[in-house]
Amino acid sequence: MTRPSNDSVLRALLRQPTRHTPIWLMRQAGRYLPEYCETRRRAGSFLQLCKSPALACEVALQPLARFDLDAAILFSDILTVPDAMGLGLYFSDGEGPRFERPLREEWAIRDLAAPDPWDHLRYVIDAVAEIRRALNNSVPLIGFAGSPYTLACYMVEGAASSDYRHIKRMLYDRPDLLHRILSVTADAVGAYLNAQIEAGAQAVMIFDSWGGSLSAAAYQEFSLPYMARIVAGLLRHRDGERVPSIVFTKGGGLWLESMAAIGCDALAVDWTIDLGEARRRVGHRVALQGNLDPAILFASPERIAAEATRVLDSYGSDNTGHVFNLGHGISQFTPPESVAALVEAVHAHGCATPRDDHQVPAPG
Amino acid sequence: MTRPSNDSVLRALLRQPTRHTPIWLMRQAGRYLPEYCETRRRAGSFLQLCKSPALACEVALQPLARFDLDAAILFSDILTVPDAMGLGLYFSDGEGPRFERPLREEWAIRDLAAPDPWDHLRYVIDAVAEIRRALNNSVPLIGFAGSPYTLACYMVEGAASSDYRHIKRMLYDRPDLLHRILSVTADAVGAYLNAQIEAGAQAVMIFDSWGGSLSAAAYQEFSLPYMARIVAGLLRHRDGERVPSIVFTKGGGLWLESMAAIGCDALAVDWTIDLGEARRRVGHRVALQGNLDPAILFASPERIAAEATRVLDSYGSDNTGHVFNLGHGISQFTPPESVAALVEAVHAHGCATPRDDHQVPAPG
Numbered sequence: 001m002t003r004p005s006n007d008s009v010l011r012a013l014l015r016q017p018t019r020h021t022p023i024w025l026m027r028q029a030g031r032y033l034p035e036y037c038e039t040r041r042r043a044g045s046f047l048q049l050c051k052s053p054a055l056a057c058e059v060a061l062q063p064l065a066r067f068d069l070d071a072a073i074l075f076s077d078i079l080t081v082p083d084a085m086g087l088g089l090y091f092s093d094g095e096g097p098r099f100e101r102p103l104r105e106e107w108a109i110r111d112l113a114a115p116d117p118w119d120h121l122r123y124v125i126d127a128v129a130e131i132r133r134a135l136n137n138s139v140p141l142i143g144f145a146g147s148p149y150t151l152a153c154y155m156v157e158g159a160a161s162s163d164y165r166h167i168k169r170m171l172y173d174r175p176d177l178l179h180r181i182l183s184v185t186a187d188a189v190g191a192y193l194n195a196q197i198e199a200g201a202q203a204v205m206i207f208d209s210w211g212g213s214l215s216a217a218a219y220q221e222f223s224l225p226y227m228a229r230i231v232a233g234l235l236r237h238r239d240g241e242r243v244p245s246i247v248f249t250k251g252g253g254l255w256l257e258s259m260a261a262i263g264c265d266a267l268a269v270d271w272t273i274d275l276g277e278a279r280r281r282v283g284h285r286v287a288l289q290g291n292l293d294p295a296i297l298f299a300s301p302e303r304i305a306a307e308a309t310r311v312l313d314s315y316g317s318d319n320t321g322h323v324f325n326l327g328h329g330i331s332q333f334t335p336p337e338s339v340a341a342l343v344e345a346v347h348a349h350g351c352a353t354p355r356d357d358h359q360v361p362a363p364g
Numbered sequence: 365m366t367r368p369s370n371d372s373v374l375r376a377l378l379r380q381p382t383r384h385t386p387i388w389l390m391r392q393a394g395r396y397l398p399e400y401c402e403t404r405r406r407a408g409s410f411l412q413l414c415k416s417p418a419l420a421c422e423v424a425l426q427p428l429a430r431f432d433l434d435a436a437i438l439f440s441d442i443l444t445v446p447d448a449m450g451l452g453l454y455f456s457d458g459e460g461p462r463f464e465r466p467l468r469e470e471w472a473i474r475d476l477a478a479p480d481p482w483d484h485l486r487y488v489i490d491a492v493a494e495i496r497r498a499l500n501n502s503v504p505l506i507g508f509a510g511s512p513y514t515l516a517c518y519m520v521e522g523a524a525s526s527d528y529r530h531i532k533r534m535l536y537d538r539p540d541l542l543h544r545i546l547s548v549t550a551d552a553v554g555a556y557l558n559a560q561i562e563a564g565a566q567a568v569m570i571f572d573s574w575g576g577s578l579s580a581a582a583y584q585e586f587s588l589p590y591m592a593r594i595v596a597g598l599l600r601h602r603d604g605e606r607v608p609s610i611v612f613t614k615g616g617g618l619w620l621e622s623m624a625a626i627g628c629d630a631l632a633v634d635w636t637i638d639l640g641e642a643r644r645r646v647g648h649r650v651a652l653q654g655n656l657d658p659a660i661l662f663a664s665p666e667r668i669a670a671e672a673t674r675v676l677d678s679y680g681s682d683n684t685g686h687v688f689n690l691g692h693g694i695s696q697f698t699p700p701e702s703v704a705a706l707v708e709a710v711h712a713h714g715c716a717t718p719r720d721d722h723q724v725p726a727p728g
């Protein structure tokens with residue numbers, strides 16, 4: 001038996017009924033938790049933390065020890081893939097991730113190859129296996145990767161950027177080169193996610209953090225088709241269980257219909273769209289994950305509960321196909337008590353029959 | 365006679381036919397022009413440049429000397445209004461604008477008052493009059509201001525922010541305080557825009573640069589109604605001519621229908637929405653301004669022309685009600701030659717009867 005005892009996230013992602021609306025939080029293992037900061041200090045650096053399966057497992061479980069969350073997520077970084085492709089990832093203090101060798105020369109782009117994850121990303125696969133063992137079938141483990149376009153942003157710019165002008169110049173002037181990067185990266189991400197599934201990930205999510213910086217036409221040419229290709233190549237089952245896939249383009253609210261058509265099981269949406277409107281637009285094609293403004297976690301517990309209720313209500317009285325989450329990763333400045341208040345509110349209010357709340361014992 | 369000899373921008377904003385699709389560019393007077401950098405150097409600082417009507421006039425005219433643009437825009441900064449409200453605007457090198465006294469204490473918010481622009485923002489009014497005189501009725505002059513929510517972001521955070529957590533905390537925990545700030549700021553902006561109109565601005569634009577960081581519900585409560593209040597109080601005519609108003613929420617593509625209903629004449633849209641789709645959604649209620657990805661200006665002249673044509677074509681074969689622009693301000697790294705190529709392409713291709721392009725002499 002590999003089905004977790006709490007399978008509500010998997011059920012919701014597959015649009016099967018759940019007793020309550022399940023919740024997990026993007027970046028739930030992170031700097032807002034003092035125990036995370038302590039483990040990271042012991043690791044020496046963020047990258048060493050990612051590269052130690054034992055420590056990655058430790059931090060992945062930390063939020064579950066504190067909060068009644070319905071899923072764990074692999075602790076890693078989206079940039080491990082380009083690092084394995086030879087770009088030389090490093091983190092400079094206060095400046096975020098950087099690559100030693102940004103990808104701008106035609107010869108380097110022609111030489112780019114998809115790494116075998118079992119060779120070059122073994123530490124991630126080992127972390128997946130270790131977290132999965134430690135979870136002991138309590139809640140499912142979600143694997144993840146960055147989208148090809150989002151990874152290409154970092155690979156071409158060499159760092160986070162406010163205007164993406166190098167990749168945009170390539171996109172408009174040398175689309176052939178960008179398509180080459182995206183194609184190789186899509187192969188790399190597809191193999192990487194399948195390795196995570198083989199190691200025990202029970203659902204996978206593709207993070208397209210920067211796809212929303214594209215024009216409508218460019219998104220349809222440079223981001224969405226590469227996510228579609230990855231989704232089409234994913235292992236659909238593992239140990240007889242369906243492995244659902246989630247696609248998230250931050251700022252992609254205008255493009256939901258086309259995103260819902262690429263074959264994924266669920267779309268994650270940010271807070272700029274009303275969840276009920278998103279549901280009407282995607283119909284029954286996909287489940288929806290989201291979409292609380294993470295900034296609400298700076299407010300009082302009462303207000304957090306009220307806003308969580310508003311999100312649940314906007315999804316509708318039938319909660320089938322809704323996984324509660326934030327619309328973006330949790331801020332490092334979030335008080336942990338706010339997360340406790342949120343999880344409690346979602347479990348108390350997010351029942352299949354909201355009008356009978358008082359008759360349903362709230363979990364946790 | 366105050367009608368400019370080239371009134372195509374004014375006509376398009378009022379959805380009247382124009383011979384060619386007019387074009388101007390957000391931040392067209394700026395750092396990408398060497399002559400701007402030279403004037404700024406002479407001024408001593410950005411703020412001194414804004415505060416000198418003669419120098420502000422000089423830089424406002426610079427792009428018109430180089431390019432065949434169809435409008436001038438006031439050279440100023442959106443933060444002059446909170447500065448006039450006593451917050452103490454300054455610019456620290458490489459860090460952008462800051463306020464000496466961010467607005468976070470309840471007593472300071474209660475004390476906030478809308479300044480009389482004729483007293484406290486006289487240098488802007490004088491700049492409007494001076495630019496208008498210098499234009500000599502060649503093209504119209506567009507005035508502008510920041511939206512109340514966008515100004516409040518800076519006023520509460522004290523600087524640009526990546527997560528807006530102070531204003532978001534206020535929004536969720538003390539909406540009464542934020543409404544007080546927004547209400548006073550809306551009064552200030554309304555009086556300021558009317559002073560610009562009285563001094564000679566022939567159209568006005570409200571920049572809501574940060575409204576797109578709000579949830580759908582919060583946008584409807586904290587940004588849009590205050591822009592609606594300003595629009596309702598604008599002087600509609602000056603010297604017998606209609607003064608059109610433009611509203612721009614960056615990242616507001618999901619909310620176009622509600623934006624189109626606040627009484628403004630035109631909406632500016634960023635590049636994430638297909639312009640034809642935007643037009644279908646707003647119908648005949650407003651004109652549209654936009655929406656080229658500013659990053660296209662890093663590409664070759666041929667590609668710039670092709671992408672400009674794509675935007676013109678997406679608007680439709682009847683160009684009535686279209687003012688060509690970027691979807692955001694021009695980048696400081698833009699080669700001036702790219703702007704020349706863009707303006708030429710828009711004027712050559714953006715004709716009322718695109719199938720007869722070869723019979724219509726292209727201006728410039």
